[in-house]
Amino acid sequence: MSLIRLFRRDPSSTPLPYTASPLLLFFRDILLLLRYSWALPGILLPLRLGHTTPLDELYLSFGSLISFLVQVVLTIAQIAFLVSIPLMVIFQLPAFWIFVYIAIALALNYAVCMFVLNGFERILVSNVPEPKQQGHEGECWFFINGVANSQYWLQNNIDQLAYSFGRKITGIHNRTAGLIFDLIECLIQRCFSYATGDIRSAYYLLKRELLNPNCDKVVMILHSQGGIEGSLVIDWLLDELPQDLLHKLEVYTFGNAANHFNNPRQSSTCQPIVRSIGHIEHYANSQDAVSHLGVLHFTNVPNRYLGRLFIRPGSGHMMNQHYLDNMFTLGPDHKVLESNEFMDMEVDMTWSESDKLLNKRDENREMTLLPIPNIEISNSSESRQSNGTQAWRVKDFSRLWQYRNGGTPGRAPGLRQENDRSLL
Structure with missing residues (x-):
C-alpha cells in the first residue's frame, strides 16, 4: 500500500526561524535548493502535450508558445549575464564599462518582459461569464501567480479558476523578469521580507475588501511565488486589522514556496481553538521541487506553517496543467467533474507513539481531528477500513472542493477542526 505522510518530518532538520538573520536564511535557502535539486525536472513534467486543454500552460497556442520560448531565451541570457560579470572583474575591465x-543588459531584459510578456496591466479579471447564482454577491476572490508567468498565462489561470469555482476571479499579476531573475526575487522576498509592487497591490486590494461592509468573504488563491507574497500580505493584515474582519479571509495555496504561513489563535484560552484567518489549505504535488523548498519542508515546524495540507502523489508545478487539471478536473462543459483520482483517494487516519507525544506538546496545530492523527493519503483500495466504517476521502476534508461549480461549503458530519465554524 503506497502512502504519503502529510505530518511527519525529521526533527533534526528543523529549519531556522523565518525571523533569523536574512543573510543566514539566504545561505540556508541555497543549501536547501541544492538538497532538492533532484526534483527540479519535475517542475515541467509530465508534459502531457497530447492531453492539454486550451487553458494549460503548454497548450500549443500562439500565446503559450511565445511565453515559453521567450522564457527559454531569457533563461539562457540571464545565466550568461550572471556568469559574465565575475569574468569581467577577473579580467580587470574598467568599472565604468562593467556598470x-x-x-x-537589465534595461533590455526589462523591455522584453514588459512589452512581450507582462503588459502594463497589473490587475486582471477573469473573462468567464459568471453564473447567475445567489449568495456570491458578498464574495471577493483573488489570485496571485507564481514565477515566470506572462500576462497570457495569468489570464488562463484566472479563467480556469473562474470555471472551476463559478466566481469572478481577480488576478494580481506577479510580473515576471525571466525565470532566473524571478528565482532571485523569490529568495529576496522570502529571506529579507521585501515587498515588491505586486505585494503592495495585493495588500491594498485585500485590506479594502476586508474593510468593506458589503463584502462578507474574501478568498485568496496563491501559486508558487504567490505563496511567498501572500504570506507577507497576511503578516501585514495581522498587524493592522481586527480579528472579526480577518475571519472573513480564506486562503488556498498550490505549490507554495513560502517559508512561513501565520494564523495565530484569537485567544490562548479559547476552546475550541479559533484562529484569526477563517480557513487555510495547502495543496502540493509530492515531487514538486518548489513545494519541497516551501510547504513540504516547513509545514511541520510548530506554529510555522498553519493550514491543512493535502499532498498528491506526482510531479509538476504549473498551476493549470499540474494542479487544477488533476485536483479540480474540468469536463467538456467547463464544469468540475464530480470524481477525479486525487479527490477520490482514501484517507487513512493512523498515528504512532511519537506522533502522540508531538501532538500532546503542540497545542497550536492548525488541523485537529478527534483524536489528533497523522493523515496519510492512499491510492490503494487496501486502505479501506476493515471494520466496515465509512472510508474518508480527500474530498471529505477539502473545503475548496465544496466551492466547485459555484457551490458553498457546508458542515461535514462527525468531525471538527480547531478553526471552528466547520471542519471544512
Whole structure:
C-alpha cells in the first residue's frame, strides 16, 4: 500500500526561524535548493502535450508558445549575464564599462518582459461569464501567480479558476523578469521580507475588501511565488486589522514556496481553538521541487506553517496543467467533474507513539481531528477500513472542493477542526 505522510518530518532538520538573520536564511535557502535539486525536472513534467486543454500552460497556442520560448531565451541570457560579470572583474575591465554593460543588459531584459510578456496591466479579471447564482454577491476572490508567468498565462489561470469555482476571479499579476531573475526575487522576498509592487497591490486590494461592509468573504488563491507574497500580505493584515474582519479571509495555496504561513489563535484560552484567518489549505504535488523548498519542508515546524495540507502523489508545478487539471478536473462543459483520482483517494487516519507525544506538546496545530492523527493519503483500495466504517476521502476534508461549480461549503458530519465554524 503506497502512502504519503502529510505530518511527519525529521526533527533534526528543523529549519531556522523565518525571523533569523536574512543573510543566514539566504545561505540556508541555497543549501536547501541544492538538497532538492533532484526534483527540479519535475517542475515541467509530465508534459502531457497530447492531453492539454486550451487553458494549460503548454497548450500549443500562439500565446503559450511565445511565453515559453521567450522564457527559454531569457533563461539562457540571464545565466550568461550572471556568469559574465565575475569574468569581467577577473579580467580587470574598467568599472565604468562593467556598470554600463549591467545597465544595458537589465534595461533590455526589462523591455522584453514588459512589452512581450507582462503588459502594463497589473490587475486582471477573469473573462468567464459568471453564473447567475445567489449568495456570491458578498464574495471577493483573488489570485496571485507564481514565477515566470506572462500576462497570457495569468489570464488562463484566472479563467480556469473562474470555471472551476463559478466566481469572478481577480488576478494580481506577479510580473515576471525571466525565470532566473524571478528565482532571485523569490529568495529576496522570502529571506529579507521585501515587498515588491505586486505585494503592495495585493495588500491594498485585500485590506479594502476586508474593510468593506458589503463584502462578507474574501478568498485568496496563491501559486508558487504567490505563496511567498501572500504570506507577507497576511503578516501585514495581522498587524493592522481586527480579528472579526480577518475571519472573513480564506486562503488556498498550490505549490507554495513560502517559508512561513501565520494564523495565530484569537485567544490562548479559547476552546475550541479559533484562529484569526477563517480557513487555510495547502495543496502540493509530492515531487514538486518548489513545494519541497516551501510547504513540504516547513509545514511541520510548530506554529510555522498553519493550514491543512493535502499532498498528491506526482510531479509538476504549473498551476493549470499540474494542479487544477488533476485536483479540480474540468469536463467538456467547463464544469468540475464530480470524481477525479486525487479527490477520490482514501484517507487513512493512523498515528504512532511519537506522533502522540508531538501532538500532546503542540497545542497550536492548525488541523485537529478527534483524536489528533497523522493523515496519510492512499491510492490503494487496501486502505479501506476493515471494520466496515465509512472510508474518508480527500474530498471529505477539502473545503475548496465544496466551492466547485459555484457551490458553498457546508458542515461535514462527525468531525471538527480547531478553526471552528466547520471542519471544512
